[in-house]
Amino acid sequence: MKIINNILRKIRNFFYKNLKRGIELRKLENINDDTLNSVVRALKHVISNKISQEEKFWVDKIENLRRNLLTSTNEITIVDYGAISPNTCLTEVEKDKGRIIKKTIGVAIKGSVPYTEGILLFKLVKEFQPSTCLELGTALGISSSYQSAALELNNRGRMVTIEGAKSVAELARENHKILGLSRVISKIGKFENVLEEIINEIKPVDFVFIDGNHEETATLNYFNTIAPSLSDYAILVFDDLRWSKGMKRAWKALTQDNRIKFAIDLIGMGILVISKSENKKRVFKLLLK
Numbered sequence: 197m198k199i200i201n202n203i204l205r206k207i208r209n210f211f212y213k214n215l216k217r218g219i220e221l222r223k224l225e226n227i228n229d230d231t232l233n234s235v236v237r238a239l240k241h242v243i244s245n246k247i248s249q250e251e252k253f254w255v256d257k258i259e260n261l262r263r264n265l266l267t268s269t270n271e272i273t274i275v276d277y278g279a280i281s282p283n284t285c286l287t288e289v290e291k292d293k294g295r296i297i298k299k300t301i302g303v304a305i306k307g308s309v310p311y312t313e314g315i316l317l318f319k320l321v322k323e324f325q326p327s328t329c330l331e332l333g334t335a336l337g338i339s340s341s342y343q344s345a346a347l348e349l350n351n352r353g354r355m356v357t358i359e360g361a362k363s364v365a366e367l368a369r370e371n372h373k374i375l376g377l378s379r380v381i382s383k384i385g386k387f388e389n390v391l392e393e394i395i396n397e398i399k400p401v402d403f404v405f406i407d408g409n410h411e412e413t414a415t416l417n418y419f420n421t422i423a424p425s426l427s428d429y430a431i432l433v434f435d436d437l438r439w440s441k442g443m444k445r446a447w448k449a450l451t452q453d454n455r456i457k458f459a460i461d462l463i464g465m466g467i468l469v470i471s472k473s474e475n476k477k478r479v480f481k482l483l484l485k
Protein backbone atom coordinates (compact mmCIF):
# COMPACT_ATOMS: atom_id res chain seq x y z
CA MET A 197 0.00 0.00 0.00
CA LYS A 198 2.86 2.35 0.96
CA ILE A 199 4.56 1.69 -2.40
CA ILE A 200 1.35 2.42 -4.33
CA ASN A 201 0.83 5.64 -2.36
CA ASN A 202 4.39 6.68 -3.13
CA ILE A 203 3.93 6.02 -6.85
CA LEU A 204 0.62 7.95 -6.85
CA ARG A 205 2.28 10.86 -5.05
CA LYS A 206 5.10 10.92 -7.61
CA ILE A 207 2.63 10.88 -10.52
CA ARG A 208 0.59 13.67 -8.89
CA ASN A 209 3.74 15.77 -8.29
CA PHE A 210 4.88 15.19 -11.88
CA PHE A 211 1.58 16.45 -13.33
CA TYR A 212 1.40 19.30 -10.80
CA LYS A 213 4.96 20.40 -11.67
CA ASN A 214 4.24 20.30 -15.41
CA LEU A 215 0.94 22.10 -15.02
CA LYS A 216 2.57 24.86 -12.94
CA ARG A 217 5.45 25.15 -15.41
CA GLY A 218 2.99 25.33 -18.34
CA ILE A 219 1.01 28.11 -16.64
CA GLU A 220 4.12 30.16 -15.84
CA LEU A 221 5.52 29.69 -19.36
CA ARG A 222 2.25 30.87 -20.86
CA LYS A 223 2.34 33.99 -18.66
CA LEU A 224 5.91 34.63 -19.84
CA GLU A 225 4.99 34.04 -23.49
CA ASN A 226 2.22 36.61 -23.35
CA ILE A 227 4.57 39.46 -22.45
CA ASN A 228 5.77 41.54 -25.36
CA ASP A 229 9.49 42.04 -24.76
CA ASP A 230 12.19 40.92 -27.21
CA THR A 231 14.80 40.08 -24.56
CA LEU A 232 12.35 38.13 -22.43
CA ASN A 233 10.98 36.40 -25.54
CA SER A 234 14.49 35.07 -26.36
CA VAL A 235 14.70 33.65 -22.81
CA VAL A 236 11.31 31.97 -23.19
CA ARG A 237 12.33 30.39 -26.51
CA ALA A 238 15.52 29.06 -24.87
CA LEU A 239 13.56 27.64 -21.92
CA LYS A 240 11.09 25.93 -24.25
CA HIS A 241 13.95 24.32 -26.21
CA VAL A 242 15.50 23.04 -22.96
CA ILE A 243 12.21 21.65 -21.66
CA SER A 244 11.49 19.84 -24.95
CA ASN A 245 15.19 18.85 -25.30
CA LYS A 246 15.19 20.22 -28.85
CA ILE A 247 18.71 20.13 -30.32
CA SER A 248 19.45 20.60 -34.03
CA GLN A 249 22.19 18.67 -35.88
CA GLU A 250 24.59 21.63 -35.90
CA GLU A 251 24.01 22.15 -32.16
CA LYS A 252 24.53 18.42 -31.50
CA PHE A 253 27.98 18.66 -33.04
CA TRP A 254 29.08 21.03 -30.23
CA VAL A 255 27.07 19.45 -27.43
CA ASP A 256 28.57 16.01 -28.17
CA LYS A 257 32.10 17.45 -28.28
CA ILE A 258 31.65 19.18 -24.91
CA GLU A 259 30.02 16.18 -23.23
CA ASN A 260 32.74 13.83 -24.58
CA LEU A 261 35.36 16.13 -23.11
CA ARG A 262 33.49 16.15 -19.76
CA ARG A 263 33.40 12.32 -19.82
CA ASN A 264 37.16 12.15 -20.47
CA LEU A 265 37.93 14.63 -17.69
CA LEU A 266 35.75 12.66 -15.25
CA THR A 267 38.10 9.68 -15.62
CA SER A 268 41.28 11.73 -15.02
CA THR A 269 43.22 10.91 -11.84
CA ASN A 270 45.75 13.73 -12.42
CA GLU A 271 45.99 15.86 -9.30
CA ILE A 272 45.87 19.67 -9.41
CA THR A 273 46.58 22.27 -6.75
CA ILE A 274 43.95 24.97 -6.63
CA VAL A 275 43.93 28.32 -4.84
CA ASP A 276 40.22 28.71 -4.15
CA TYR A 277 38.88 32.23 -3.45
CA GLY A 278 35.24 31.16 -3.19
CA ALA A 279 32.93 30.42 -0.26
CA ILE A 280 33.86 27.00 1.14
CA SER A 281 30.46 25.75 2.25
CA PRO A 282 27.01 27.26 2.90
CA ASN A 283 27.71 27.65 6.64
CA THR A 284 31.35 28.74 6.70
CA CYS A 285 32.08 32.37 7.56
CA LEU A 286 35.52 33.41 6.31
CA THR A 287 37.54 36.32 7.70
CA GLU A 288 38.67 39.05 5.28
CA VAL A 289 42.26 37.70 5.52
CA GLU A 290 41.09 34.16 4.65
CA LYS A 291 39.04 35.51 1.73
CA ASP A 292 42.01 37.50 0.50
CA LYS A 293 44.55 34.68 0.66
CA GLY A 294 42.27 31.91 -0.61
CA ARG A 295 42.65 28.27 0.38
CA ILE A 296 44.98 25.76 -1.19
CA ILE A 297 43.13 22.61 -2.20
CA LYS A 298 44.41 19.49 -3.95
CA LYS A 299 42.03 17.37 -6.01
CA THR A 300 42.03 15.20 -9.09
CA ILE A 301 40.66 16.62 -12.34
CA GLY A 302 38.00 13.88 -12.14
CA VAL A 303 36.75 15.36 -8.87
CA ALA A 304 37.17 19.02 -9.93
CA ILE A 305 35.06 18.58 -13.08
CA LYS A 306 32.09 17.57 -10.91
CA GLY A 307 31.77 21.24 -9.88
CA SER A 308 30.83 22.20 -13.47
CA VAL A 309 27.29 22.95 -14.60
CA PRO A 310 25.38 19.75 -15.36
CA TYR A 311 24.16 18.96 -18.88
CA THR A 312 20.74 20.65 -18.60
CA GLU A 313 22.19 23.91 -17.29
CA GLY A 314 24.90 23.80 -19.96
CA ILE A 315 22.20 23.44 -22.60
CA LEU A 316 20.26 26.33 -21.05
CA LEU A 317 23.31 28.65 -21.30
CA PHE A 318 23.90 27.43 -24.88
CA LYS A 319 20.29 28.07 -25.93
CA LEU A 320 20.15 31.44 -24.17
CA VAL A 321 23.23 32.64 -26.07
CA LYS A 322 21.87 31.19 -29.33
CA GLU A 323 18.49 32.87 -28.96
CA PHE A 324 19.69 36.20 -27.54
CA GLN A 325 22.66 36.61 -29.93
CA PRO A 326 24.84 38.71 -27.57
CA SER A 327 27.87 40.64 -28.79
CA THR A 328 29.74 40.48 -25.48
CA CYS A 329 29.47 37.78 -22.83
CA LEU A 330 31.12 37.70 -19.42
CA GLU A 331 31.50 34.74 -17.06
CA LEU A 332 32.67 34.74 -13.44
CA GLY A 333 34.00 31.26 -12.53
CA THR A 334 35.60 29.38 -15.43
CA ALA A 335 36.75 26.27 -13.52
CA LEU A 336 37.67 23.68 -16.17
CA GLY A 337 35.70 25.46 -18.87
CA ILE A 338 32.49 23.48 -19.32
CA SER A 339 30.00 26.35 -18.98
CA SER A 340 32.21 28.73 -21.01
CA SER A 341 32.44 26.06 -23.70
CA TYR A 342 28.65 25.87 -23.93
CA GLN A 343 28.33 29.65 -24.20
CA SER A 344 31.17 30.12 -26.67
CA ALA A 345 30.00 27.16 -28.80
CA ALA A 346 26.74 29.07 -29.20
CA LEU A 347 28.76 32.14 -30.25
CA GLU A 348 30.47 29.96 -32.89
CA LEU A 349 27.06 28.97 -34.24
CA ASN A 350 25.86 32.59 -34.10
CA ASN A 351 29.00 33.53 -36.05
CA ARG A 352 29.23 36.66 -33.94
CA GLY A 353 30.14 37.80 -30.44
CA ARG A 354 32.96 37.19 -27.98
CA MET A 355 33.22 36.00 -24.43
CA VAL A 356 35.54 36.69 -21.51
CA THR A 357 35.62 34.19 -18.66
CA ILE A 358 37.44 34.86 -15.36
CA GLU A 359 38.98 32.34 -12.97
CA GLY A 360 41.01 32.94 -9.80
CA ALA A 361 42.85 29.62 -9.72
CA LYS A 362 45.68 29.75 -12.28
CA SER A 363 46.11 25.94 -12.51
CA VAL A 364 42.43 25.49 -13.34
CA ALA A 365 42.26 28.42 -15.78
CA GLU A 366 45.22 27.00 -17.72
CA LEU A 367 43.42 23.67 -18.07
CA ALA A 368 40.28 25.49 -19.21
CA ARG A 369 42.33 27.24 -21.92
CA GLU A 370 43.56 23.83 -23.09
CA ASN A 371 40.00 22.51 -23.10
CA HIS A 372 38.77 25.48 -25.16
CA LYS A 373 41.59 24.78 -27.60
CA ILE A 374 40.79 21.03 -27.82
CA LEU A 375 37.18 21.93 -28.63
CA GLY A 376 38.22 24.47 -31.27
CA LEU A 377 36.50 27.44 -29.63
CA SER A 378 37.78 30.72 -31.04
CA ARG A 379 35.47 33.27 -29.44
CA VAL A 380 36.41 32.80 -25.79
CA ILE A 381 39.22 34.49 -23.85
CA SER A 382 40.14 33.20 -20.42
CA LYS A 383 41.49 35.70 -17.87
CA ILE A 384 43.16 34.78 -14.61
CA GLY A 385 42.53 36.77 -11.43
CA LYS A 386 40.48 37.17 -8.31
CA PHE A 387 37.14 38.75 -9.29
CA GLU A 388 37.58 41.39 -6.59
CA ASN A 389 40.88 42.50 -8.19
CA VAL A 390 40.26 42.20 -11.93
CA LEU A 391 36.52 42.51 -12.60
CA GLU A 392 36.32 46.30 -12.89
CA GLU A 393 39.28 46.54 -15.27
CA ILE A 394 38.01 43.71 -17.49
CA ILE A 395 34.53 45.25 -17.67
CA ASN A 396 36.00 48.60 -18.70
CA GLU A 397 37.84 46.84 -21.52
CA ILE A 398 34.83 44.97 -22.89
CA LYS A 399 31.72 47.03 -22.06
CA PRO A 400 28.87 47.18 -22.86
CA VAL A 401 28.12 43.63 -21.71
CA ASP A 402 25.01 41.84 -23.01
CA PHE A 403 25.15 38.44 -21.34
CA VAL A 404 26.58 37.49 -17.93
CA PHE A 405 26.91 34.16 -16.13
CA ILE A 406 27.90 34.40 -12.45
CA ASP A 407 29.09 31.06 -11.08
CA GLY A 408 31.84 31.67 -8.54
CA ASN A 409 32.00 32.60 -4.88
CA HIS A 410 28.42 31.88 -3.84
CA GLU A 411 28.35 34.35 -0.99
CA GLU A 412 25.66 36.97 -0.38
CA THR A 413 27.73 40.16 -0.23
CA ALA A 414 30.14 39.03 -2.95
CA THR A 415 27.25 38.16 -5.31
CA LEU A 416 25.61 41.56 -4.79
CA ASN A 417 28.96 43.33 -5.19
CA TYR A 418 29.61 41.56 -8.52
CA PHE A 419 26.17 42.59 -9.75
CA ASN A 420 26.69 46.21 -8.64
CA THR A 421 30.09 46.32 -10.37
CA ILE A 422 28.71 44.89 -13.62
CA ALA A 423 25.30 46.65 -13.74
CA PRO A 424 26.49 50.14 -14.87
CA SER A 425 28.25 48.53 -17.86
CA LEU A 426 25.36 46.39 -19.06
CA SER A 427 23.69 47.04 -22.42
CA ASP A 428 20.17 48.47 -22.42
CA TYR A 429 18.96 44.94 -23.15
CA ALA A 430 20.88 42.32 -21.21
CA ILE A 431 20.58 38.92 -19.56
CA LEU A 432 22.27 37.83 -16.34
CA VAL A 433 22.27 34.23 -15.15
CA PHE A 434 23.14 33.26 -11.57
CA ASP A 435 23.93 29.71 -10.48
CA ASP A 436 23.19 28.03 -7.15
CA LEU A 437 20.42 30.36 -5.96
CA ARG A 438 19.64 28.06 -3.06
CA TRP A 439 23.18 27.07 -2.14
CA SER A 440 22.96 28.95 1.18
CA LYS A 441 20.67 31.28 3.12
CA GLY A 442 22.96 34.12 1.98
CA MET A 443 22.46 33.19 -1.71
CA LYS A 444 18.68 33.10 -1.19
CA ARG A 445 18.83 36.61 0.32
CA ALA A 446 21.08 37.80 -2.53
CA TRP A 447 18.60 36.50 -5.14
CA LYS A 448 15.69 38.20 -3.33
CA ALA A 449 17.59 41.50 -3.29
CA LEU A 450 18.46 41.15 -6.99
CA THR A 451 14.82 40.53 -7.96
CA GLN A 452 13.88 43.73 -6.10
CA ASP A 453 16.53 45.85 -7.82
CA ASN A 454 15.06 48.68 -9.89
CA ARG A 455 17.39 47.98 -12.82
CA ILE A 456 15.74 44.57 -13.36
CA LYS A 457 12.68 44.17 -15.58
CA PHE A 458 12.03 40.41 -15.25
CA ALA A 459 13.39 37.71 -12.94
CA ILE A 460 12.94 33.99 -13.58
CA ASP A 461 13.66 31.64 -10.71
CA LEU A 462 14.48 28.16 -12.01
CA ILE A 463 15.22 26.87 -8.49
CA GLY A 464 18.87 26.03 -9.29
CA MET A 465 19.62 28.93 -11.61
CA GLY A 466 18.11 32.40 -11.81
CA ILE A 467 17.76 34.63 -14.86
CA LEU A 468 17.53 38.42 -14.70
CA VAL A 469 16.40 40.43 -17.70
CA ILE A 470 17.36 44.06 -18.19
CA SER A 471 15.12 45.77 -20.71
CA LYS A 472 14.01 49.27 -21.58
CA SER A 473 10.49 48.06 -22.44
CA GLU A 474 7.45 49.67 -20.87
CA ASN A 475 6.41 46.46 -19.08
CA LYS A 476 6.04 46.37 -15.30
CA LYS A 477 8.68 44.51 -13.30
CA ARG A 478 7.70 40.88 -12.73
CA VAL A 479 9.13 37.79 -11.05
CA PHE A 480 8.37 34.23 -12.22
CA LYS A 481 9.19 30.85 -10.75
CA LEU A 482 9.31 27.63 -12.74
CA LEU A 483 10.94 24.23 -12.45
CA LEU A 484 13.20 23.68 -15.41
CA LYS A 485 13.09 19.87 -15.48
Ligand SMILES: C[S@@+](CC[C@H](N)C(=O)[O-])C[C@H]1O[C@@H](n2cnc3c(N)ncnc32)[C@H](O)[C@@H]1O
Nearest residue numbers: 277278308309333335338339360386387408409
Ligand atom coordinates in the same frame (compact mmCIF):
# COMPACT_ATOMS: atom_id res chain seq x y z
C1 LIG B 1 31.44 26.39 -9.50
S1 LIG B 1 33.00 26.69 -10.18
C2 LIG B 1 32.61 27.23 -11.82
C3 LIG B 1 32.13 26.14 -12.73
C4 LIG B 1 32.05 26.57 -14.17
N1 LIG B 1 31.22 27.75 -14.33
C5 LIG B 1 31.47 25.47 -15.03
O1 LIG B 1 30.28 25.19 -14.88
O2 LIG B 1 32.18 24.88 -15.84
C6 LIG B 1 33.46 28.19 -9.44
C7 LIG B 1 34.84 28.69 -9.83
O3 LIG B 1 34.96 30.04 -9.40
C8 LIG B 1 36.28 30.26 -8.92
N2 LIG B 1 36.19 31.35 -7.92
C9 LIG B 1 35.47 31.35 -6.77
N3 LIG B 1 35.61 32.53 -6.13
C10 LIG B 1 36.44 33.29 -6.88
C11 LIG B 1 36.93 34.63 -6.76
N4 LIG B 1 36.61 35.38 -5.73
N5 LIG B 1 37.73 35.07 -7.73
C12 LIG B 1 38.07 34.31 -8.81
N6 LIG B 1 37.63 33.04 -8.98
C13 LIG B 1 36.80 32.53 -8.03
C14 LIG B 1 36.70 28.94 -8.30
O4 LIG B 1 38.12 28.82 -8.31
C15 LIG B 1 35.99 27.92 -9.18
O5 LIG B 1 36.83 27.40 -10.17
